[in-house]
Amino acid sequence: MKTLEVDLGTRSYPIYIGADLIDQSALFNACEKASSLFIVTNSTVAPLYAERLTKTLEKFGKPIHKIVLPDGESYKDWKHLQLIFDDLLKFGADRQTMLIALGGGVIGDMTGFAAASFMRGIRFIQVPTTLLAQVDSSVGGKTGINHPLGKNMIGAFHQPVAVIADLNTLKTLPARELSAGLAEVIKHGAIADAHFLDWIEANASALLACDTNAMAYAVLRSCEIKSAVVSADEREGGIRATLNFGHTFGHAIEAGMGYGQWLHGEAVGCGMVMGAELSYRLGQINQAEFERLSKIIRSMNLPVEPPKFGAERYIELMQVDKKTEGGSIRYVLLEKIGKAQIKSVPDAQVIETLLATGAA
Amino acid sequence: MKTLEVDLGTRSYPIYIGADLIDQSALFNACEKASSLFIVTNSTVAPLYAERLTKTLEKFGKPIHKIVLPDGESYKDWKHLQLIFDDLLKFGADRQTMLIALGGGVIGDMTGFAAASFMRGIRFIQVPTTLLAQVDSSVGGKTGINHPLGKNMIGAFHQPVAVIADLNTLKTLPARELSAGLAEVIKHGAIADAHFLDWIEANASALLACDTNAMAYAVLRSCEIKSAVVSADEREGGIRATLNFGHTFGHAIEAGMGYGQWLHGEAVGCGMVMGAELSYRLGQINQAEFERLSKIIRSMNLPVEPPKFGAERYIELMQVDKKTEGGSIRYVLLEKIGKAQIKSVPDAQVIETLLATGAA
Numbered sequence: 001m002k003t004l005e006v007d008l009g010t011r012s013y014p015i016y017i018g019a020d021l022i023d024q025s026a027l028f029n030a031c032e033k034a035s036s037l038f039i040v041t042n043s044t045v046a047p048l049y050a051e052r053l054t055k056t057l058e059k060f061g062k063p064i065h066k067i068v069l070p071d072g073e074s075y076k077d078w079k080h081l082q083l084i085f086d087d088l089l090k091f092g093a094d095r096q097t098m099l100i101a102l103g104g105g106v107i108g109d110m111t112g113f114a115a116a117s118f119m120r121g122i123r124f125i126q127v128p129t130t131l132l133a134q135v136d137s138s139v140g141g142k143t144g145i146n147h148p149l150g151k152n153m154i155g156a157f158h159q160p161v162a163v164i165a166d167l168n169t170l171k172t173l174p175a176r177e178l179s180a181g182l183a184e185v186i187k188h189g190a191i192a193d194a195h196f197l198d199w200i201e202a203n204a205s206a207l208l209a210c211d212t213n214a215m216a217y218a219v220l221r222s223c224e225i226k227s228a229v230v231s232a233d234e235r236e237g238g239i240r241a242t243l244n245f246g247h248t249f250g251h252a253i254e255a256g257m258g259y260g261q262w263l264h265g266e267a268v269g270c271g272m273v274m275g276a277e278l279s280y281r282l283g284q285i286n287q288a289e290f291e292r293l294s295k296i297i298r299s300m301n302l303p304v305e306p307p308k309f310g311a312e313r314y315i316e317l318m319q320v321d322k323k324t325e326g327g328s329i330r331y332v333l334l335e336k337i338g339k340a341q342i343k344s345v346p347d348a349q350v351i352e353t354l355l356a357t358g359a360a
Numbered sequence: 361m362k363t364l365e366v367d368l369g370t371r372s373y374p375i376y377i378g379a380d381l382i383d384q385s386a387l388f389n390a391c392e393k394a395s396s397l398f399i400v401t402n403s404t405v406a407p408l409y410a411e412r413l414t415k416t417l418e419k420f421g422k423p424i425h426k427i428v429l430p431d432g433e434s435y436k437d438w439k440h441l442q443l444i445f446d447d448l449l450k451f452g453a454d455r456q457t458m459l460i461a462l463g464g465g466v467i468g469d470m471t472g473f474a475a476a477s478f479m480r481g482i483r484f485i486q487v488p489t490t491l492l493a494q495v496d497s498s499v500g501g502k503t504g505i506n507h508p509l510g511k512n513m514i515g516a517f518h519q520p521v522a523v524i525a526d527l528n529t530l531k532t533l534p535a536r537e538l539s540a541g542l543a544e545v546i547k548h549g550a551i552a553d554a555h556f557l558d559w560i561e562a563n564a565s566a567l568l569a570c571d572t573n574a575m576a577y578a579v580l581r582s583c584e585i586k587s588a589v590v591s592a593d594e595r596e597g598g599i600r601a602t603l604n605f606g607h608t609f610g611h612a613i614e615a616g617m618g619y620g621q622w623l624h625g626e627a628v629g630c631g632m633v634m635g636a637e638l639s640y641r642l643g644q645i646n647q648a649e650f651e652r653l654s655k656i657i658r659s660m661n662l663p664v665e666p667p668k669f670g671a672e673r674y675i676e677l678m679q680v681d682k683k684t685e686g687g688s689i690r691y692v693l694l695e696k697i698g699k700a701q702i703k704s705v706p707d708a709q710v711i712e713t714l715l716a717t718g719a720a
Contacts, residue, residue: 078438089509089680117477120504120515121595144480149449155480156516235481320449 002220006139006227008234011159015139015223021166022052022127022321025059026092030125034098036063036091040084040111041102044069045129045219048172053102053127067089069107074260076106076146079153084114095119101160104177105137105264110157116158126160129214131181132265135188135222140243142229146259150320151251157235165223169213173320175208175301180265182207182300183246185218187272190223190293191245194338196221197296204299222355232251242340245332249306249359252317256309269302278345278353279334289337311351311360344348361613362580366499366587371519375499381444381526382412382487385419388430389423390485390521394458396423397450400444400471402431403490408532413462413487425451428529429467434620436466436506444474454478457546461520462676464537465497465624469515472503476518489529491541491575495548495582498523500590500603510680511611517595525583527575535568535661540625542567542648542660543576543606546631548585550653551605555699556581564659602700605692606632609666609719612677616669629662631686636640638705639694640720649697671711671720 001018016027031037032265037057041050046068057064067087069080088097090290101111101124110125115124126138144155170178182200185207199217200207206214226243233240250271251261273294280290298304309317318329328344335341354360361378376387397417406428407707417424427447429440448457456701461471468486475484481599486498504515530538542560545567549557551664560567561709566574586603593600610631614669622630633654640650658664678689688704695701714720 078442082438084508085514086509088508089513092679117516119513119516120502120517142480144477147445147449149446153449153479154445154477156477157480259565319452 002216004220004223004227007147007231013160013162015155015163015165015227017165017167017216017219017223019166019168021164022049022169023056025056027080027162027164028060028125030123031057031060031062031080031301033096034060034062034123035094036065037100038091038093039102040065040067040069040114041105042069044071045103045107048170049102049129051207053100056169057100063091073106073146073264074261076110076259078145081110081114081145084110085118086113088118093118093122095122097122099124099150101125101133101138102127102128102129103133104128105133108133108138109143109152110145112141112158112160113145116143116156118264122357123161124158124185126141126163128163128165130173131170131178131219132184134165134170134219135181136184136226138165139223141234145294151255151259167212170210170215172309173210177263177265178208178210179301180263180269183265183272183297183302186296186300187243187245187355188222189267190272190334190337191242191332191340192225192229192338193221196225197337201296204296206331208300239344242328242332245340246275247332247336248318248329249274249314252309252314255307255317256313256333257307261329262303266303269297269300270304270306273304274298274306274353274357274359276334277357278331278350281349281353281356282333282345285334285336301329306357306359308359311354314354314359315347315350362576364580364583364587366519367591368519369503370397373519373523375523375587377525377527377576377583378581379526379528382409382529383416385416387522388417388420388438388485389525390483391417391420391458392457394420394422394483395454395456396425397428397458397460398425398448398451398453399460399462400427400429400467400572402429402467404431405463407468407497409462409489409529413460417460423492429470432620433466433506433624436619437472439507440472441470444470445478448474448478453478453482455482456630459483459484460487461485461498462487462489463493464488465493468493468498469512470505472518472520473505473515475635476503476516482517483521486523488523488525490533490537491579492537492544492577492666494525494530496544496586498525498635499583499586501594505674511619520639525579527572527579530570530575533570537623537625538568538570539661540623540629543625543629543632543657543662544584546656546660547603547605547628548582550632550694550697551602551692551700552585552589552698553581556585557697561656564656568660574661597698599639601690601702602692605694605700606635608678608689608691609674610635612669612674613666615677616673622633622663626663629660630664630666631658633657634666634713634717634719635692636690637717638710641713641716642693642705642708645696647693653697666717668719668720671714674719675707675713
């Protein structure tokens, strides 16, 4: 097992990475001071891991409740968040209650926001069971829900007290979701570590086969990169926004298709191709670098061709994204392979990019 | 005009107290760096002050939008919070948008929670137009909405960038709401400053007549007491909970009657009589002190007789209150006049208190 400390002063917390961690009570020690424990999970993950986790938590001798939500991004809304609050109140949760998010990014984001808002803030533990959640959404404290007019528009920064990434849960992941998670792994290489991108390229088949050693390194290095960025800029005043590489285009794809049609990681994968194309058009990376990155993304069985919404619709969808400031869209670009930058770009070059990628 | 600084490190902010402050653009200077301004108000306050405030804000040359909610505690729910998010997104709000809460405690709490959650946090200014909001809810950063199973169960700590308390807005306040605000003024004396309680007792008629000089002092001293407590304990780990004197019983009254039947301040006034009765039964204050406090509360035209729900129902309603910890209810009591304390009390003595006050 590897342990990584996310350094955020009084809000610091450990990330544990390894196999069968769900069974290790010691990792859940923060539950000792809790009044009650609520596992929040979904209908896909519950039959696989909820019983094992419950057994692990029983050692603390606290009341344990289970809240099971339907599975999918389309349920990441107020209505389903409310179901968490309903059960918390029905079963007597108080300020010392601990929530445990058992599932992917949707469960983590919703449980985290429920923890941020319930009685103005209670503690929670992340037990991410998808690769996307292990390498991205469970680290960094971003929580929230979607609004019909935009993704993650309502939320909070709320750090977990621990992240417990059990690599064996990835073995039950559908191939499509594994690929979606690998998109974020690639992203970490592209924006912050060219050597890591080399390693990903060389280990593509091991990663696609969910080889434990390869996966352990991919998760660890991703969490290291992400947590270093988050430690430097917890509330996204600056550098943290580089983690959104591929996300401005990606969110437009997700919103335009209707949440849940494309997986988040799929949209990010395709969004990175578009972001790389834009970086190439601005003369920041060369054609070979653009093509290599696209090839790595494609090699993980991720879509690289965006849906053809047309330029006007893309720009409209991106305008509503949180990365707009005073009306102008801020793009995350590659300054070079392994280094990201954020800037506004004239619409003309964005439109060229949309045309070149087949989006318009 | 008086200025008071709430000392919270990087989240410090000024409270301005005086007449006709709504017209003074300089007090709203934080709007200079905003991309757009959204006034959030209600259907009662909008016709009185929204136009004046809009005129004041026009000096900043930013787009100004107005969101008007229905008036009342019964609308402090998710459905109406959602109306704020809907308009923010419809009219292109971004992370540099400033919200301005123009109204009483409900508007302040909802606008504050909208600001806390929209895009994971934007800035807001409080312009409290009720006495309750000026002396209590607009200071300290508690924001939130109600849940059918409990008051303020969903929310966040989110500090405003300024509080602008225009004393002249109190002149349009219905007598019942003025009294409700005076309950919190009395509370500040009872829990923290015996001399202030003497002053309140001596100036009861001036306060009830909304005399500007008397009100200026009552608001200033209340804000001083509250902000000192909040500075010492922003997230209510300890001493801040003393501000909840009268609130455990009071919330039970509000919830039991159905939100909106009793005004919050009325429930707190009556809750303080119950809290004082309990303090007397525990031998912490004497009968004369209990009677004096009840008399001051009654002198402000506040109800001092609780609704007769019965002991079981009261305890059930109080159990769900946030001040329970691990199942046992934490009461805010008077150690003496001018000093509060927090402790658990055996149910037997609580039941005696409920019987003695006519609640059971």
